[in-house]
Amino acid sequence: MTESELNEIERRINNSTKGNWIPMIEGITHDSGSDFIMTNVDNSDDFKNPERGQDIELNGGTKDDIVFIANAKQDIQKLIAEIRKLKNKTE
Template sequence: MNSSLSELEFQEMDARTAATQPAPWKSWVEGRDFLGGSNFIQTGQGPDRGEDIEMTGATAADQDFMAAAWQDIPRLIAEVRRLRGLLSRSK
């Protein structure tokens, strides 16, 4: 089994990211980040603020991971593409 990701797979990841609510996403955990209310992920900010995402059954770590993934995944894809470009130029 080839574990290498194809450009098509990166394009699909980009499309899934683009289809979500606006960035940045920020995890807010009651008792850690504010007092009163429930845990949620804030989407967007200012005029680009989206709907808050509220979950049940997620730990604070789960929620932090999901919120950070919006920022992390596009950066990882860009870095892999950059490194592949460097490798292809060095051949």
């Protein structure tokens, strides 16, 4: 993977809604309402945070899809950092 490709992925992450994304699944993180992704929070207990971002609501998909999408933001940031670290070791 080229540095240009990594930069493009990183640009898309940086342009997305800021902060961590947390999957909110009815029956697990809250008792009523729909499943959604809460943004710009530290954890699922941060729902009253006035700095919280807009929720991301999905139409369709499974609960596992919501968990995957919410965690992808943080996971991809970690993967980019690890790729760059490994590339620097081999250069």
